[in-house]
Each structure stands twice: as structure tokens, then as C-alpha cells.
Amino acid sequence: MQIDPQTLASTAVYKLVISSVVPRPIAWVSTVDAAGVNNLAPFSYFMAITHAPPTIAFSSSPRDGEKKDTLRNVEAMGEFVVNICDDDRAEQMNLSSGEYPPAVDEFAVARLTAVPGVKVKAPRVLEAPINMECRLVRVVPVGPASLVIGEVVQWHVRDDIYDPATGRLDMHKLKPLGRLTGNLYSHIHDIFEMKRPSPDYRG
Numbered sequence: 001m002q003i004d005p006q007t008l009a010s011t012a013v014y015k016l017v018i019s020s021v022v023p024r025p026i027a028w029v030s031t032v033d034a035a036g037v038n039n040l041a042p043f044s045y046f047m048a049i050t051h052a053p054p055t056i057a058f059s060s061s062p063r064d065g066e067k068k069d070t071l072r073n074v075e076a077m078g079e080f081v082v083n084i085c086d087d088d089r090a091e092q093m094n095l096s097s098g099e100y101p102p103a104v105d106e107f108a109v110a111r112l113t114a115v116p117g118v119k120v121k122a123p124r125v126l127e128a129p130i131n132m133e134c135r136l137v138r139v140v141p142v143g144p145a146s147l148v149i150g151e152v153v154q155w156h157v158r159d160d161i162y163d164p165a166t167g168r169l170d171m172h173k174l175k176p177l178g179r180l181t182g183n184l185y186s187h188i189h190d191i192f193e194m195k196r197p198s199p200d201y202r203g
Contacts, residue, residue, distance in 0.1 A: 015181065018044070023178025023186045027058040028083040028093055030114070031073035031122050033102070038114050038123050039069045040096045040106035042085065044179035045145075054152040055137065056082060061145040069102050071139075071146055078136045079120040080150060083128035087175045087187055092127075119154045129174055131156040 005013045018024075027046035031039045045059035060071040067075075074080050085093040092110040100106060107114040107123070114123035117133045124131035134150030141147075161173045171191055178186035 018179075019181040022180050023188070024180075026085050026093065026177055026179050027056075028085045028096070028125065028128065029058060029070050030081045030083060030107075030124055031070055031079075032077065033069075033073050034076055037103060038105045038107050039073055039102075040083075040110065040112070040125065041068065041070050042093050042097050043070070046082075049149065055149060056132065056134065056152060057147055057149045058082070059142070059145050059147050063099065067146075071148065072102075073122075074136055074148055075139060077121060079117075079122050080134050080136070080148070081117055081120065081122045081124045082132045082134060082150075082152075083125040084130035084132075084174075085177045086129050087177060089125075089127055090177050090185065093177070117154065118156075124156060129158040129161055130169070 003016065005016070008016070024044040025046050027043045029041055029043055033039065043058040043060060045061075047057055049055040049057055060068050062068070070080070089112075092112055095110040096106040096112075098106075098109070100109065105114075106112075107125075113126035115126045117124055117131075120133045120135065122133070124133065132152045133154035133156075135153050137149040137151050139146050139148055157169065161170045163170060171188070176188050178188055180186055
């Protein structure tokens with residue numbers, strides 16, 4: 001079958017994209033507005049861009065034609081925190097994805113602990129195994145969506161998943177959650193190793 005996205009409705013293209021690019025990591029983004037109200041929401045259009053400087057990005061699409069609270073806060077404050085969701089926090093991440101008014105604090109809704117960042121004003125999720133404090137680099141419009149690019153200025157990593165000797169995180173202990181399509185998610189438990197065919201590979 002051949003499918004030309006130009007011939008499809010936007011919702012059909014959306015379903016194709018989120019079904020084709022799987023599993024997707026989840027950026028569980030925490031922000032704060034000028035009045036001090038915390039916000040927390042998951043985004044599965046999320047990627048690493050480069051390590052020099054450490055830069056990541058997530059995409060925020062409008063809801064009912066309006067910017068989401070996360071994007072408004074990022075644009076106003078110039079910072080955010082990306083928290084990584086693991087198996088143990090799946091239900092709380094899902095709770096934070098609801099459509100709530102701007103005055104609602106999703107940390108309270110999901111019964112999570114908001115703790116201050118070290119280098120940004122935005123709070124981080126204490127219960128998350130990884131927090132990446134970010135300063136906004138730029139927001140790039142892509143169609144109706146906004147690609148939010150941020151530089152990671154501070155990491156918080158749970159002690160048991162970090163190996164100082166190798167500088168790597170233990171994927172078996174991290175157990176990150178993956179996003180699929182519709183209401184489907186994936187557990188990243190079946191992990192295998194396969195080295196590149198190069199004696200100098202250090203990935």
C-alpha cells in the first residue's frame with residue numbers, strides 16, 4: 001500500500017505518524033507561570049539533538065486552537081524541566097495529561113512532589129528517576145505546532161541508576177516508559193546488546 005499524506009485528513013496523518021515512530025520517549029515537562037502556578041504535562045514528540053551543548057527538544061501542538069499551558073509558560077519564563085517517566089510513575093504521568101484549566105497544579109492532581117530546580121525556577125518531579133533542567137534556546141514554529149528547543153543546564157539522576165565509572169545510566173534499573181499509539185504504551189524491559197562493526201566504536 002502507498003499512502004500520500006497530502007490526500008489524508010489531518011487526524012489520519014496524525015495516526016500514521018504516531019503509529020510509525022514507535023516507541024517514543026516521553027518528555028514529562030514541568031514549568032511554572034509568572035504567578036507561581038506549577039504545570040506538568042507529558043509530550044511524546046521528544047528527542048535529543050546534540051550533546052555539545054546538551055540540547056533536547058519537544059513539540060507542543062495547540063489544543064482547540066490555543067497554546068497549551070506548557071508552551072505559554074516556557075515562552076514567558078524561558079525555562080523548563082524535562083522529567084523522565086518510568087514504569088512506577090505511569091499512572092501519575094497519565095493523570096497529568098488531562099485537560100485542566102491553567103490555575104490547576106498537575107503536581108497536586110497526580111500526587112507528586114514538586115521540588116525546586118538548582119538553576120531554573122521551574123520545579124522538577126522528585127519521584128522521577130531523571131530530571132533535566134533546561135533553559136530555552138528557541139521556539140521554532142512547524143505548521144501549527146511549536147518545536148521547543150532547550151539546553152540542559154543541570155541533571156538530577158537517581159543514585160542507583162548512574163554508574164560513575166562508565167558515565168552511563170543503567171537501562172535495566174531505569175525502566176523508562178515508551179509511548180505507542182492511541183492508549184498504548186510500552187515497557188522497556190527486553191534489552192539486548194549489539195555492537196557496531198568497528199573496533200573503535202565507543203557509543
